[in-house]
Amino acid sequence: MEAALSQRVHELVENGWEPQTTTETTASLTGRRPFAWWLFLILIFLFPLFGGILYLIFWLATSRATVFLHIENNEVVTAGDIWLIKLQEAQRDAYVEKQREIKERGFLPVMWPQLAVSLLLIAAWIYLLKQYN
Numbered sequence: 001m002e003a004a005l006s007q008r009v010h011e012l013v014e015n016g017w018e019p020q021t022t023t024e025t026t027a028s029l030t031g032r033r034p035f036a037w038w039l040f041l042i043l044i045f046l047f048p049l050f051g052g053i054l055y056l057i058f059w060l061a062t063s064r065a066t067v068f069l070h071i072e073n074n075e076v077v078t079a080g081d082i083w084l085i086k087l088q089e090a091q092r093d094a095y096v097e098k099q100r101e102i103k104e105r106g107f108l109p110v111m112w113p114q115l116a117v118s119l120l121l122i123a124a125w126i127y128l129l130k131q132y133n
């Protein structure tokens with residue numbers, strides 16, 4: 001496998017893609033689209049238990065993403081679900097930045113907004129469950 005293609009495949013594998021087929025000049029990788037937690041929670045709220053199960057079945061059936069790589073003019077050309085690769089790379093940069101910030105300033109000063117929102121959502125769910133019982 002050519003060095004540039006091998007390097008790109010390695011980068012994608014680090015982002016969670018799984019190689020399916022590889023040759024000297026081509027590669028095919030598969031992965032999964034992101035899970036829509038907000039839609040999952042809405043369906044559980046609207047259709048308790050049954051809505052969540054239906055969404056899980058739907059997601060498993062339709063979430064497969066495929067990327068094809070090949071060498072053209074000594075450059076790696078990507079085809080397929082490129083939007084997912086771009087999304088993962090953008091999130092990876094944000095993840096690395098967040099980790100750097102946590103290392104510099106500490107966990108609590110960086111993560112307190114997310115912790116506060118999580119606690120408020122848990123409290124709201126408990127309140128809603130008590131109202132319906």
